[in-house]
Amino acid sequence: MRWNQYYLFTTREVPKDAEVVSHQLMIRTCMIRKVAAGIYSYLPLGWRSIRKLEAIVRREMERAGSVELSMPAIHPAELWRESGRWDVYGHLLLRMKDRHDRDFCFGPTHEEVVTDIVRRDVKSYRQLPLNLYQIQTKFRDEIRPRFGLMRGREFIMKDAYTFHASQESLDSAYEAMREAYCRVFEACGLEYSMVEADSGTIGGASSHEFMVLADTGEDAIVRSPSGSYAANVERATIGALAASAATDPEPLTEVDTPGKTSVAQVAEFLDRPVEQFVKTLIYETEKEYVAVLVRGDREVNEVKLTNHLDCRHLGLAREAKVVELTGAPLGFAGPIGLADEVRVLADATVRPLVNFVCGANAADRHYTGANWDRDVSVDEWADLLLAAAGDPSPDGDGPLELHRGIEVGHIFDLGIKYSKAMECTYTDERGESQPMLMGCYGLGIGRTVAAAVEQNHDEDGMIWPVPLAPFEALVLSLDPDDEAVARGAAGGQVQGRRSAGDPGPGRRRRPGPRRGQGGSVATARS
């Protein structure tokens, strides 16, 4: 293909709304063009990369025993009401009405539709297991779309769903899909990591995410040195922290801490280490107020907290409410003497503390020498800690490293969440009706291409992994006035190669700019 016959108009200027490199470069190289917030056209060059990735994904899905189908983008509300997600999914669901005033939504994922298909056709354990996938455009009305294809509203995703009569069957499909995902990302030449994940609103028992490692990633993950443990920080647990030396209990003492509202300030003022502090944070959910105790130098993991409380909305309580519940201004909350309505949760890592410091629920006052049971009663102990770099790995494999990652794939063991709600059942060997076990497996197509750019570029442009490069070679004639070179040599080279050719005669081009842009068009760079 000759460049001047192709639809390829590169630009030098960086569009002002493009923040991350992949977005900037994909706009500049004419791969994508924005149509509305979070909605893009895939121009020919970008579509080539998308199609190449899709081919890899199809190959690996088929190898893993998945069968391709295509489901509608528009879903009737009834299906979503059946699963209960019409209400749960909230504003992420783009809703619409047809001419008869019936409710529909643009599918953000297809558990409901695929479950509806399977429940009509499949009646017996003899027909299971089944593994179906599609590559299709989805829409999620993100609160804040950004970063080009990395977080669009309309996006292309490969989603697969499996149906089983036993956990063993689901486990083996899950494993097969896990391997397929690894093969896909390896085939793309990407540096990635599979991590344990929180399952979010999709729900289900276990789940793993596939993260492409890149500094601009929106997710944080921790990994042990050998990689034997890896998890999204939303879910990461840690090994036991070093215990402080045992000392005899001190008396509980209320001390003045005028104007010292942060742990760091109080620690300095009292000359005590921050590890010796218990920090009290007041959270509110749609149903209750909760005090969460963590070590002074640590942060609360709000995803773990949300899961533990089984609530829909969670946030730090408003200042006025904190004052009401603690009887003190912000900065002096503590677990001793809180209002009765407050449920007290403590992170397990503060359990070994002896003679700790905490807020006294009075202005400018803290306690020292506080101890569990004698002074402080806790309603529940739980793992509520946000893992940090340097924490011991839970499997004993040394200190955890912190990385940024782009979530390009997510696989879930759904259990019977959807099959039970939607009565997708089969008859087992004993003639009894059972809900099918399900798995679901997503892979972001556009996001993976964007992630490949995030991970492979320099100051001049993209350095494509060959399997995803739109073109593999770019032929340039360096003497634009030489007709023989332009038509003959370059033209001949272009034949039979999957490459982009020089514009050739016509408006004369200098080799410089073409080279600069060419690197992003084809993969070869020197």
Added chain:
RNA sequence: CGGGGCGUAGCUCAGCCUGGUAGAGCGCACGGUUCGGGUCCGUGAGGCCGGAGGUUCAAAUCCUCUCGCCCCGACCA
């Protein structure tokens, strides 16, 4: 949804505070020049200043409303 910002040429932006014939660079067209890594010179085309209303002799500029977009936060695969 809360906070902040931006809509002026195809792109990136200046002009707005202090109202008075709409600008630059890049890109584009034409001519010349140069010729192995983003040449140089000249000429030219191109804008209902996001939209509506208001104030004014006069509005890109001031006021009101509206639409779109971006950033931070809450949220999220």
